[in-house]
Amino acid sequence: MATGKYAHLLKPLKMAERPGQEQIFKNTGNADVNRWLNGRDHLEGVELNFSWGFYTGLGDWHPGMDPHVHPYPECLVFVGLDPHRPEYLGAKIQYCLGKELEIHTFDRPSVVVAPAGFWHCPSVTLDVTSPIGYSFFIISLGADPTTRWLGDGITDEQIARMQAQSTEGGLKPPMISSFGKKRVHVSEETVSHGDVNARFIKPLAPNSLGTRTLADGDREQYGEMAAPERRPGPGMTKNAVWMFGRDLEGMKLNFCWGIQTDPGAWMRGPGHGAHVHPTDEVLMFAGTDPADIDSLGAEIQIDLGPEHERHVIDRPTAVVCPAGLAHGPIVTRWLDRPFAFLLMSLGANHETTYVD
Ligand SMILES: [Fe+2]
Numbered sequence: 143m144a145t146g147k148y149a150h151l152l153k154p155l156k157m158a159e160r161p162g163q164e165q166i167f168k169n170t171g172n173a174d175v176n177r178w179l180n181g182r183d184h185l186e187g188v189e190l191n192f193s194w195g196f197y198t199g200l201g202d203w204h205p206g207m208d209p210h211v212h213p214y215p216e217c218l219v220f221v222g223l224d225p226h227r228p229e230y231l232g233a234k235i236q237y238c239l240g241k242e243l244e245i246h247t248f249d250r251p252s253v254v255v256a257p258a259g260f261w262h263c264p265s266v267t268l269d270v271t272s273p274i275g276y277s278f279f280i281i282s283l284g285a286d287p288t289t290r291w292l293g294d295g296i297t298d299e300q301i302a303r304m305q306a307q308s309t310e311g312g313l314k315p316p317m318i319s320s321f322g323k324k325r326v327h328v329s330e331e332t333v334s335h336g337d338v339n340a341r342f343i344k345p346l347a348p349n350s351l352g353t354r355t356l357a358d359g360d361r362e363q364y365g366e367m368a369a370p371e372r373r374p375g376p377g378m379t380k381n382a383v384w385m386f387g388r389d390l391e392g393m394k395l396n397f398c399w400g401i402q403t404d405p406g407a408w409m410r411g412p413g414h415g416a417h418v419h420p421t422d423e424v425l426m427f428a429g430t431d432p433a434d435i436d437s438l439g440a441e442i443q444i445d446l447g448p449e450h451e452r453h454v455i456d457r458p459t460a461v462v463c464p465a466g467l468a469h470g471p472i473v474t475r476w477l478d479r480p481f482a483f484l485l486m487s488l489g490a491n492h493e494t495t496y497v498d
Pocket residue numbers: 210211212216256262
């Protein structure tokens with residue numbers, strides 16, 4: 143158990159495991175295993191819920207239940223697990239978007255952007271070509287996971303079971319579900335094949351600080367992190383993808399995804415390397431072994447607070463960095479296998495100010 147003034151900001155992903163309870167969704171196409179943390183129960187009230195999981199199965203993720211909507215926007219991010227092939231997903235996904243029930247397919251790492259109230263899903267895994275499957279994460283801008291299901295294939299029994307789950311043991315449910323009065327039927331006859339909603343699916347291509355010289359328009363997205371005297375260290379992968387609000391239909395979110403392969407400092411520059419943001423940020427460190435979601439396979443240190451209180455991460459963990467709290471530097475001390483890193487920052491730009 144970590145100790146210190148800021149130890150409570152380190153959240154093992156395992157805290158979202160619900161022993162003895164079924165995964166919220168357990169269908170063939172859905173996660174073999176996942177962890178889903180939310181602001182309300184796990185993340186200090188941050189207006190965010192996010193998931194991380196491993197996938198190998200084919201089929202519909204929530205049969206009969208979709209499309210669905212949320213009161214907040216979300217990103218649905220499909221990524222591969224080969225750190226050296228960042229543009230390989232290893233799966234083929236079919237996704238239905240908008241009131242047009244527009245069908246799209248993709249087989250590259252991609253983010254689907256669903257604004258608040260925007261109909262999305264069914265999500266169907268058509269094929270899995272990677273022998274270890276692929277990964278998927280949700281980034282949703284609400285502390286309380288909330289969904290309204292609009293599909294007409296959901297049975298009364300399922301509705302009763304989901305509502306029972308909502309009241310079990312006096313605990314708040316992991317997902318607050320409601321059901322549309324008017325239900326939507328998804329079939330060959332009702333779907334469309336246009337591209338009115340094509341822009342809501344964006345390919346992920348490596349573009350982050352580790353890769354390239356930033357153009358002026360990109361530089362301002364990063365704040366002082368892109369200052370000329372700062373540069374990536376050996377701990378930062380060159381294959382990371384950074385998406386900003388401008389890339390995500392104006393969402394108040396920027397996220398960075400990458401699989402880290404090397405030890406060392408993540409950033410180099412003058413001073414001690416602590417910085418702040420005007421918005422909340424959550425940093426997730428997770429393993430890439432689909433056989434063991436609770437293993438990280440690396441040891442990473444992060445400093446929290448202006449005192450540089452040093453913490454060591456040796457299991458899959460989310461670190462909550464509330465707005466204004468100094469954090470960094472980050473150093474990968476060692477790794478036995480590549481690990482996944484996901485930064486979720488609740489502003490359209492990654493406004494960064496170094497404090498020491
Ligand atoms: Fe959704």
